Amino acid sequence: MTSEQRIGPIALPDNRAQRVLSALLEGSGVTLNGDAPWDPQIYHPDFCSRLLRHGSLGLGESYMDAWWECDSIDELACRLLQHGLGERARPPSDRLMYRLQAGLINLQSRARAYMVGEAHYDLGNDLFERMLDPTMCYSCGYWKEAESLHQAQLAKLELACHKLDLRPGMHVLDIGCGWGSFAEYAARHHGVSVTGITISREQAALARERCTGLPVEIALMDYRDLEGCYDRIVSIGMFEHVGHRNYYLYFQTVNRLLAKGGLFLLHTIGSNTSEVCVDPWIDRYIFPNGMLPSARQVAEASEGQLLLEDWHNFGPDYDRTLMAWRDNFDSHWQELAGRYSERTRRMFRYYLSVCAGAFRARDLQLWQIVFSNDRRPRYDAPR
CATH class of the missing domain: 3.40.50.150 (Vaccinia Virus protein VP39)
Incomplete structure (x- = not known):
């Protein structure tokens, strides 16, 4: 869906992913489809589940895919980090895989430097x-x-x-x-x-x-x-x-x-x-x-x-x-x-x-x- 086709943010489906994400955001000052400049406006029904599955990668890729918009992404990021959600931005499996990879391979070797x-x-x-x-x-x-x-x-x-x-x-x-x-x-x-x-x-x-x-x-x-x-x-x-x-x-x-x-x-x-x-x-x-x-x-x-x-x-x-x-x-x-x-x-x-x-x-x-x-x-x- 392009920006020209959008009328407004969608009503988020009342499912487990939406409830879990809303609970994680509680106290951060960030509200899905809220009125503040740092509140993300959601345009795709699978946004919450994608974010919970893929963390930081899912948040960034879904923005690149135009699944959500935000007037102040910088302040959104600041509030999420101050709320302690940075540690949850990488699923445990991804963190383990990177540690294993970095332990076995020199990711910044001469061959990979360029x-x-x-x-x-x-x-x-x-x-x-x-x-x-x-x-x-x-x-x-x-x-x-x-x-x-x-x-x-x-x-x-x-x-x-x-x-x-x-x-x-x-x-x-x-x-x-x-x-x-x-x-x-x-x-x-x-x-x-x-x-x-x-x-x-x-x-x-x-x-x-x-x-x-x-x-x-x-x-x-x-x-x-x-x-x-x-x-x-x-x-x-x-x-x-x-x-x-x-x-x-x-x-x-x-x-x-x-x-x-x-x-x-x-x-x-x-x-x-x-x-x-x-x-x-x-x-x-x-x-x-x-x-x-x-x-x-x-x-x-x-x-x-x-x-x-x-x-x-x-x-x-x-x-x-x-x-x-x-x-x-x-x-x-x-x-x-x-x-x-x-x-x-x-x-x-x-x-x-x-x-x-x-x-x-x-x-x-x-x-x-x-x-x-x-x-x-x-x-x-x-x-």
Whole structure:
């Protein structure tokens, strides 16, 4: 049924699935077919049973299938998580299967490293150019003094440069350089040369174009294949693709590549718990093989290799960043509609909205962590 054919939400069938779901929602402030902006409006009689069977995957896929609508998916997600329903979003069988799979297979091995690039980052530069700001940063902005997305992203880049204490002539490694946002900014404003790597062909092509004339080299490669020695290393929004089985090797690689007296800045989304699991909808449709690290996992993997100098959490800023991306995506959709399907539009709106809600509920964090490889007398991190 298309949106043009709909008259309004359906009357939900009085069955076991509807009663169980309504009981789960009790106290959350969310009502099926309710009047609040965050109340889902149901357009398919099997919505409740699908949601109970498939959890988070069923909720996301049913939205992509236009089984329900909601004016404020971000606030819906926030309320569901604050109500404690996040733990019930993955059926026990799915959680067990993922743990078994992750235990038997390195889901983020060299052979699988390029999967997320092909599935998500290579989707189309035209889409990301319209969703993101002119810096092409696809990571959390820093909104402390910013009034716009562009200001927040410039502030984030400058903050990272200051934390790294960049000086003219330094050689910087950018692990997971994306579309070249940090490489371009650091080379242009701080006089450094940058080597950036990515696992996305589309990102590499655009990053090289954007960094033309600057002392920047962009390579399509996996971080495990890196060689050389760098004064500074930065990794912004890439660690989420490393995986728990590779955390130690990742820090070992950084330590091997970092010059004596160097600094390493890790910018990553973080999980409140050390679970070896992912959201099944995000895994299937957005970031295949992704995994969010916990503070304990980061600390344990880096222990004995690098010295932790500073840990900065500005997770709430990701809520605002994601909502700004969603606004950009919505306002530019007509420019993209000829190439991308309605299902893709709903997929991106759902992804951006749900993630914003997760940061709003403090279910997810955003960390900038600075490491050194020597026992310097003092490190004062800018804020």
